[in-house]
Amino acid sequence: MxxxxxxxxxxxxxxxxxxxxxxxxxxxxxxxxxxxxxxxxxxxxxxxxxxxxxxxxxxxxxxPGAAQRQPKPVPQTDESLAGRAPDVLLIGAGVTGAAIARELMRRNVDLLWVEKEHDVALHASSRNDGMVHPGVDLHKGTAKYHYNRLGNRMYGGVCAALGVPFRRTGQYLCFKGRAMRPLLYFTLPYWKWLGLSGVRVLGDKALHAAEPGVDEALHCGLLFPQAGIVCPYGLTIAMAENAVQNGAHLSLDTCVTGMDVENGRILAVHTNRGTVRPRIVINAAGVFCEDIAQMAQDHFFSIHPRKGTNAILDKKAKRMVRTIYSGMGTTATKTVHSKGGGIVSTVDGNVLVGPDAVETPEKEDFSTSVQSVRATFEKQRHAAPALRESDIITYF
The missing domain is CATH 3.30.1340 (Histidine-containing Protein; Chain: A;)
Structure with missing residues (x-):
């Protein structure tokens, strides 16, 4: 184009x-x-x-602030991987890397899998709300739409095979005004065209019967039955364990520091544990994937990280939510530059509230603030007025 x-x-x-x-x-x-x-x-x-x-x-x-940013120190160096020539070098042990590793080990591949942290799932794969999205806001023809639909369908089978808790809860989008209900019926052909089957319109009584904690000012809603909840780090750990049990060599505290590239081909990959010479390199490095791509002389995109704060509530707050819901037309959803967010019932029986969205130049900025917690509660209180900050047991 x-x-x-x-x-x-x-x-x-x-x-x-x-x-x-x-x-x-x-x-x-x-x-x-x-x-x-x-x-x-x-x-x-x-x-x-x-x-x-x-x-x-x-x-x-x-x-100006870029010069003040200090890179994270490289872990202790040794030569434990020097001379390795695996079929595949997989970089990154988040949920995507773990899923790739598990699939590769079905094919009798010599896999060397490296992760710069001391365990799997320490970044985005453990720091999210665990929601399995139905793809409400996606557009046909995009890669995200294509893979979201395929992935959503696979969760039940993958989680059952690995013994990971998963619930197909559905997601409610709630609206103010009883006059909205007939208008929602006109949206049903669109959801069907988008590939979201079984979408239902709920009136006042049905909505509040399904979710008693929803604000009484929200009079109708749409139910998207494809949505679900999972423990994100539990799933990542289970896939990683399965891959290792089937022969994957996972090397933790292992950082890729550079590559030798000639005529578009990666000849060698340098790490703090020695130089390896894989036949194929797979980049699953999360927010650092652009750095890996640049090492491979394939830098065609940039990542601007955003972070969002989630709060976990005590289990006594479970009365507020059974599934996943948010109020449409509120500050939770109408802001263009937002993570939207909602109120989520977790697989562990807690309530999760969040997130917001904050630009950050740091790819490992996991800090939180009182302002973010309060802003998150304020925007979600439009859907659930019973939300109380005193119920928070942790936030991240």
């Missing part, structure tokens, strides 16, 4: 006064220059690309 370079540069000049420019290199849109702060870097990316863009974008815009 043709990249509208002149249009993008006009927008960048208007915002940054010529300090940021866009060029096209090898079919990829590349942003270079300097911004006043991290928010400016993110703003440049948004001016150059959107979820509907059909081109790849690399954001190399700098900002």
């Amino acid at each position: 043709r990249i509208p370079l002149k249009k993008i540069n006009r927008a960048l000049k208007k915002r940054f006064g010529g300090r940021v420019q866009a060029v096209v290199e090898r079919g990829v849109l590349v942003l270079r220059g300097s911004a006043e702060d991290w928010d400016g870097v993110v703003a440049a990316g948004r001016l150059a690309a959107s979820p509907k863009s059909r081109w790849y974008t690399v954001n190399e815009v700098t900002w």
Whole structure:
């Protein structure tokens, strides 16, 4: 697809006064220059690309705070992996890496699997709400839509095979005003076209019978039965254990530090535990996947991390939610730059509330704040007025 370079540069000049420019290199849109702060870097990316863009974008815009960021120290070095030449080197032991490892071990592959942390699932794969999404907000023709649908259908079978708790709870989107109910029926053909079968419209009585904790001001809703809940780190651990039991060599505290590339082929991968020479390299490094891609001379995208705060409530708060729900038309859902979020019944019998969405330049920024917790509760209280911060037992 043709990249509208002149249009993008006009927008960048208007915002940054010529300090940021866009060029096209090898079919990829590349942003270079300097911004006043991290928010400016993110703003440049948004001016150059959107979820509907059909081109790849690399954001190399700098900002003053970038020089102060210190990389995480490389774990202790040794030569325990030196000389290994596996069929596959898999980088990253989150839920995606664990799923790949499990599938590869069905095929008698010599797999070396490396993870820079001291255990699996220590980043996003343990720091989420455990919701299995039905794909309500996705668009046909996108890769996310395609894989979300396939993955959603697979959860029941995968979790049963691994002995991981999973519940197909369904998700409720709730609306104010009884007049909304007849309008919701007009949306049913759209959900069917989107591939979401069994979507139902619920009136006042049916909605509050299903979820007694929903605000009385919410008079109707849509039920998406494909939604579910799972323990995210439990699933990752189970898949990782299954892969290792079937022969995968998992090397923890192992950091990829560089690669030797020639004519588009990776010849060697350097780690803090020695140099390996795999036939194939699979990049499942999460938010660090762009760094790995850059080592492989395949840097065609950038990641701008966002973090969101979730709160876990005491089990006595279970009265507020049986499934997953949120109020439509509130601050929980109408903000464009938001994680949306909702109120979730976890597989452990607790209630989870969140998340919000905060831009961060740090890919390992797991900090929380009182402001984020309170903002999360405020936006979800539109759907569940009984929410109390005093019920929180932890947040992350």
